[in-house]
Amino acid sequence: MYVRGHPVIYDSWASEGNPGWSFADVLPYFRKAERNHEMARVDAVFHGAEGPLSVQRFPHKPALARDLVRAGGEIGLGVSEDLNGWNQTGFSVAQMMVDKGLRGSTARMYLRPAMSRMNLVVNSEAHVNKILIHPVHRRATGVQFTDRWVERLFEVV
DSSP: OOOOOOHHHHHHHHHTTOTTOSHHHHHHHHHHHEEETTTTTSOGGGOOBSSSEEEEOOSOOOHHHHHHHHHHHHTTSOBOSOTTSSOOOSBOOOOEEEETTEEOOHIIIIIHHHTTOTTOOOOTTEEEEEEEEOTTTOOEEEEEEEETTEEEEEEOO
């Protein structure tokens, strides 16, 4: 399921002293990452159409799914066409990260298209020990990691 979380949660993070984490702050990044194939069915304020994450419902929709959504509405629990829009509660056939009928993993949607980039190294045998944070700017500047039992350091200069 492609569900980001309720805006109130992000706003609470910001109010607890985490600037940049309000829903208004993170929404542009959600929109930038998303390539929603159902823009006519969702609220465009909350969705993007040009990002790497292919978002849609599976093409096969069993009758039972339709019946369950209708039943939820009939008993007063609500129906939501867009679980990442204004109304995030209720019965729905949820959108998923899916592309050409296949589950859209992080590897499929981000890493595979970027494998030819010169500034990307993928090491599946490394274990990150520490992310180095600049003490003044509070931004990540490097990574301390173990690669095949040898501790290494990668730092942005």
